[in-house]
Amino acid sequence: SVFSLSRLSGVICILVLILTVAASQRLFAYERGKCDTAISEVIEDLAKALFHRPMHVTQASLLQYDLYTPLNPQQRQLLHPGDVNMLKRSNFNAKWPVRITIHGWTGKSSACYNAALKDAYLSRGNFNVIIMDWSRQAIDISYVRVSKQLQSIATSLAKFLRFLHDNTGVPYESIYLVGHSAGTHIAGLTGKLLKPPERLGAIIALDPAGLTQLSLGPTERLAPTDALYVESIHTDLKFFGNPTGNQLSQAAFLVNWGRGQTHCPNATATELDFACDHFSAVYYFAESVRRPKLFGALRCSSLKSILSGTCSCKSGNHKTLTCPADAFMGGEPAIPKKGVYYLSTRPKPPFGTADGQVHMQPPIPSRILETSVKRRHI
Template sequence: MNFISEALESQSENTRTKKDQQSLETKFQLYTDKTEEGCQILFNQLETLDKCSFNASLPLVMIVHGWSESIQFSRSNVHLIGYSLGAHVSGFAGSYISGTTKIGRITGLDPAGPLFEGMSPTDRLSPDDANFVDAIHTFTKQHMGLSVGIKQPVAHFDFYPNGGTFQPGCHIMHVYNHIAQYGITGITQTVKCAHERSVHLFIDSLLHNDKQSTAYWCNDINTFDKGMCLSCRKNRCNTLGYNIREERLPKSRRLFLKTRARMPFKVYHYQFKIHFINEIQGKQIEPTFSISLTGTKEDAKNLPITVLEGINGNKTYSFLITLDTDIGELIMIKFKWEGTAVWENIWDTVQTIIPWRKGTRRPGLIVKTIRVKAGETQQKMTFCSQSIENVHLYPAQEKTFVRCEDRFRRQEK
């Protein structure tokens, strides 16, 4: 495979749009799997192609750097990879190629936001610039109305890891870790950490073929955080990075996923739907739970779950849980109400308001079933309380749930 790195040395005001790009000074460096150092290709000097051992029969990948940093050839084999400003430069290049055949693919790695957010498709990276366009958005957090990375969709598939606004491990609190690793330049590393995460995510897709990250089509990150978008039906999910399934769509599709703070970035997504019955009539409670999972390969213990909207009445709540490791097929769940002395006092207060007779059961939460969907395998499972006679849950209590037949789903059918 041929890799060409294109470094922009200068930029004029007119490079903001696709209409005027006459003042660029560009260098092309050719890299192949047989050479460790790049070989410079000079513009309009075709003999340098032979000098650099350019192989026109191989696919061509062009990497275009951001702010800092003519061939007898099949256009469909060309893949432009642009980071930051380079993402839009790649779009400009794709749109200016004349003829009926477009270049094969453009990948935008956190395309730049300033001067491009809200612009028309002709003045930024857009799906029309290649046969297939994908983009990874990692730093769209706005400050004073601007964000480093563009927030709006610009591709056929737009990926928003962790919502796209910010990335795990990039918070200012990690500046000391970065200084320890990089020295004083660690401060700069912290600032650009989330922006560059798009690059590392793409590299990760090349280095870890066995850990490809799956992303899911969803309207927004809040809905995704409830685990309600883990469907792969009708092409609703796709693979982030180099191995994406290329599919042209009439409208940009926004996909979301969670990641780890470092390579390999892949996590495993699960939706947990838990049906609660609050026996304390008219009183909403806001407990915190933890969940422990037993799989055929590994276990995952003490994963926190918080019900943000509180529990009231008879209702099913949906949660997103992510795991760093593949635990295999889920076979058992332990569900615990993380009770404290404060909760016990609340329960004592409730007893004075809603007294129950001595020897009778006090009111609590009823948890009958837990339904689980694994995003990566698309497997659906139902878990029932191990003790059929005792389905009530109180503060500081833990209940065990095992695989069972989904009686409710059977009744629906």
């Protein structure tokens, strides 16, 4: 009957409202059950994207900005560019530094690596941590198609930064963009759109993507001049990363020579095995935010000396020597450095040694594919 259908419709509306409220109240942290870790979710999301591509919508409308502060460390507050009332009702505080994380290809805001970064910053004190979600573009099996959208995403992000600045007075210098993979190039393209004297305080590039970006010039990808300071951390030169570190940043850190990471696969148990090296930069950096002098690094004469595994201490055999650190990777706040650096890590968390020394180790090839095959046959 009409009455029954109306009643059923009312029940459905109530259920949808309950689910919507529950989703908005979800607690988000780098803890089991509070962030998305299932490998199957990535595959499922990619499968759905094949049949549900967003059509006839603006890039800006596909983006989402989740705000976390010490006042709401696990429950997001949404910010919408242009919505001043929403911004005023939020816990955003212009007196606190702003750290914006930008995920990469196939990523989304609810992923555990975003939670790890957010928790690291909030463990240090008062920060506005904003996780930019561009998953509706990023979850796409075609990286070429994804890459073509990075510039328009950066344009939207730059407008969002101006919205924050114009309505709160937050200085651009107190804003850092922390990007992973393709997200590093969104960060760089965004930085280019802020013309002097408008300059971002820093861009932290976590294993910048190679792939289609390898053939691009500095105006089309991350470059050393995109912020007052640009630092890159490289952990996967073999598959997804970018080996042109000193062309992307003012200081480039090649962890474990940028090759096989000693804990992979997979100490974090949050990514696909073959992407463990690629995501390692995120977890190393999160550790460095909590403990800024955790990762001592050795400055090398050139990128070539790192790629060839010949960078060494002042004397002796680089395979056995321990030498004093010339600088420290990552950290909060960012300390400007210049040059290319080598450092090694421990095979289990905490990955850094925290002793102010660089422990030289021979380069090892990535073991991810080999180990993944062995696992499937066990």
